[in-house]
Amino acid sequence: MSRYLIGIDAGATKTLGVLWDKNGQEIKRVVKGFCNFNVDFLKSQKNLEKTIEELLFNLSGKIKIVIGTSGYSYFEDPLAYQTELAKKFQTRVVFKDDGYLALNSIDNPNDLPVVLLISGTGSIVYGKKKNNYYRFGGHGHLLGDQGSAYKLAISAFKEVIYELDNNLLLSSFSKLFLKTVGISTLEEIKQLVYKSEKGEIANFAKIVYGLAESDATAKKLVKQASFDLLEQTKAILRKMAVNGNFILALKGGLMENSKLLKADYLEKLSALNFKYQLSKNNRESVYGALKIGEWL
Template structure:
């Protein structure tokens, strides 16, 4: 009987693969390059293959659970699963990174939720076997409650400030200085020429201004926190529950001023009963939890 599981957490910058035995003991891990099909399908598949190969070694694998950033259409899912099944002679399940992370939170609890507010954003929640996701449509269609979206909103404010007023605000002046730009057209050049990660990194400038008491910066950050809160409330309404265990993920949500506080305030105002999980499990742990559940159900094995 096969007795090993591989979990893979693929993101925009790195891919983490872990090999476990059935008792959940970590045997080996390996980190390779990014795993995001919207960046490059070929390189993503290569990085996934490298990560799995390095942890697999000579072990016989009973299941691979693979979480990938972004939304995955069904045709791509089936294609990748079939390819990996053949390559590694096992069964593969491809899911989103948000669903992977959700399965790392309070796995034995009926009602759980994970809020990811980093470069991008997404909300996943479950009640028993029912799962919903809100957001996660990427930086063009969504990502409210993220560092990237904050930068976009800051730039939009600056553009409107320059074009609508004879005297620009201190916020715009400070942002011009922080970004080392002199003309508003440089904002356009920046946002269209830089990667999502590079653009999102400029959220620190807005955070710094908020810490200094700048009202525009505070409002922008407050709005991002509220947006995440409203997404969380919507997810719970779809599930028909108002009590949940929540895990917060993402440096923007956890570290940027005013974001977490206003996120929680929205939950309280909507009479949501919640506990904040402190287990801090890596998202890749969700792969083991999910594989274990599938194996127990499909193959009637207890471990």
């Protein structure tokens, strides 16, 4: 009888499902819409179950499904939902949160504490030490997400607004930033920020870290972001009571694409004498399913 594993990273932006055979060879991959139970239970359920259905299509054998989802805290009793899914699809199911999946995707042969810092549109830090899991920050753009692409973009708009509000001559940063965004007035800034999706605003962070190579103001804003990320890292290390070596994994669009941000962050962390090993094998979170499912 064939054995299969299905791993699902059910995220706030998209749901990614992967089917592996018994040797860990990827056979099929499916992408559906978002899955965040705190945002919309029914749509999330639909996207998650459609992902499972497509991966199960025409499949027979011994199957296990490992899910890591965003909005996990919606469930007062996640085990009940896990049982419901297991019954519905006649498979074994492990139902966990997205941080759990992500942390288990990080290579960690010596079972060191792991810190995973994600800075994309939003920001969050996850931690794992032995069998304990931790999280710090996140909470979205109104209550947190310091050091995220969204916050970096907003800080750039605020910089420009400060100059406009004070009738100052526009700095070269503001001129270049506005020109690249394609607008020129305070009203246009407001219209853009209040009418755009969070992800669209976060996208403007690219302009800021692009300019940071040569512009002092852009550099200051990027360094503020790396400082904010450092504060969150320090907080989770305190929470985890980590004193010695740990594995540090850095993910997310902003962290992966801004060389300055990453270098500045690591430099500050090293200066504080933290002993980290940078995770070099940054696989997709969905690979955490292989470890959680005790595959291979």
